[in-house]
Amino acid sequence: MIKSIFIFLLALCSTNCYAQKDKKxxxxxxxxxxxxxxxxxxxxxxxxxxxxxxxxxxxxxxxxxxxxxxxxxxxxxxxxxxxxxxxxxxxxxxxxxxxxxxxxxxxxxxxxxxxxxxxxxxxxxxxxxxxxxxxxxxxxxxxxxxxxxxxxxxxxxxxxxxxxxxNKLSGRLRYTPLKGGKNWYPTPPTYMEAVEPNWKTIRPMLIDSSNEFVPVRPTPFSTDSTSEFYKQAYEVYRVSKNPPMEQVTIANFWDCNPFAVTTSGHMMIGFKKISPGGHWMNIAGIAVKKADLNFDRSVTVLTLVAITQMDAFISCWDEKYRSNGIRPETYINKYIDITWVPYLQTPPFPEYPSGHAVLSNASAGVLTYLLGDKFAYTDDSEVPYGVGPRSFKSFTAAAEEASISRFYGGIHFNDAIVFGNKQGRLIASKIIEKLKAAKITRQN
Structure with missing residues (x-):
């Protein structure tokens, strides 16, 4: 018995010694x-x-x-x-x-x-x-x-x-927006043309196809003030009126608009920021450092997060240009309040589903699989842009906040967030299934 205990303690010591060496x-x-x-x-x-x-x-x-x-x-x-x-x-x-x-x-x-x-x-x-x-x-x-x-x-x-x-994207037909009705149309202040309308044709990494995770149909378009669609639009409008500081902070923290433009008289000023994917790559970098992962495992985590993001955007963009949904700004200006401006600048692509919701939930799901649930960390990704840092109790909590930030910012209806969250989680599940089959397990 004593000999068995000694062997167990020796093995435990060896494991701990290796772990400490591994985490130098x-x-x-x-x-x-x-x-x-x-x-x-x-x-x-x-x-x-x-x-x-x-x-x-x-x-x-x-x-x-x-x-x-x-x-x-x-x-x-x-x-x-x-x-x-x-x-x-x-x-x-x-x-x-x-x-x-x-x-x-x-x-x-x-x-x-x-x-x-x-x-x-x-x-x-x-x-x-x-x-x-x-x-x-x-x-x-x-x-x-x-x-x-x-x-x-x-x-x-x-x-x-x-x-x-x-390399074939530039040879495809240019996207022509359809004005009126439920369709997306370029928004102020720059009325930029649609971003990557053919992105669904990009080869995915781990999911099987761009249309593998088609979400449920968005709420039917309607201008009737008693309709569900109008109610969703009015809720976006209502929330933007005198928002509490916490909502403003959350919207700013997850803005991640690579090129926002503000106007002053006849002058336009552009502000460049990190992309949503860049933000989650930074989160992954913060996490591997906090977990004290060695170099090889850190590369593993960062690579898997990167390819998860690529698949998430392919899947999300497939639906965006299928449903071709109108943005809150366009709808509210036409049917509720012509003077209304969203807190965040509306990105130049269709509304449904929320890209942040899909990307964040897919990334959070894979990070949770690799590093564990309830992984608390502080995210300082937006400090260079004058926002943050913010602390989170888990990757899931961060994804939830990233998703709702688009509602607070006035650029997404609620169903785009709810079903974007679900789409992102399904993508994560599929990727995790493939990682398990390849015997890629928890990294910390």
Missing amino acids: PLPEYLQLDKAINAVSAVMIHDVVNPPAASRYYSYIMLGAYNLISLNNKDVIPLSAFIKSYKDDNQISIEKSKYNYRIAAIYCMLETGKQMLPSGFMLQENQDKYLALLKTNKISDEIIKQSVAAALEMTAKVIKYSKGDNY
Whole structure:
């Protein structure tokens, strides 16, 4: 009995000792958030729209994940859970000659540099990164071979990205909005044209098709003041009158409009912000740090969140341009109050369902699976834009707040939020099902 207890304690000690070693603070040159923030900064500069941003985050993370998987047998290969990913990921550099973690970060920057319109701006980040490695006394040969490994992997990711139909979008027919009735129409102050009306044609990562999770039909359009649709519109209108400060704060915190415009006389001023996907990538980065995950597991979490976002936008945009729903601003100005202006600027695409609701619930579901329920954290993603930070008791709580923020902001009807939440949760469930089948389990 005593011998058994001793063996158990020895095993427990070994496990704890390993965990402590595994959770040793990462050096500055292996901080993933620096690379992600650099890529996000270029996306903000380029005013990348939300669906496109999710695509860039996905490919930026795939190369890093591949390098981890090649060098860590516990990290499941992409081909085990992404059906379309069949490329051979072997590279010519011997494993012993390069640092795969350094290569992973350089690969993230290189992929962004090659894919983003203003990707050349990331050259400065790469130069600073190489200087940081030398400051940390990483040998010139390891740096050289790690960069070579990163470049090889980037080429493979770029090759894979070219098969997702993105390059065919510009050749499709331009979207012509239908004025009047229930249909979406461009909104003030810029009346921008519809964003990515053909996004449903992009190849998904983990879901089977863009129309796999079609939500229930939105509330039937009506101008009758006794109808459910009118009541929904009036509720948006009512909530916007003298809102409490907490609602204003919540609306601002989750605004995530890549390009909002404010007017002053004849002058228009544009404000650039992080996209909704960028916000959730930042949440994932905050979470992996709080969980003290090692580098490899951090890359795993960030990659899975990124590809979840990509699928969430494909699924959501499929429905947006099917139902082609009118925005509250258009309806309220025509049928309730011509002078009404929503608190947040209305984004340039149809109303139903709420993109924030779909994206946030899908991301929260996958993060909960990977890091656990009741994972409390403080989100400072919006501090650079003058809002926050805010603390949450769980990813689910954050998703719920993100969803309702669109109602507080006056840019979504309630059913777009309710059924957007459900759609996002269904997407998360499908993705989790595939992760389980690939034996990808909790990461902390």
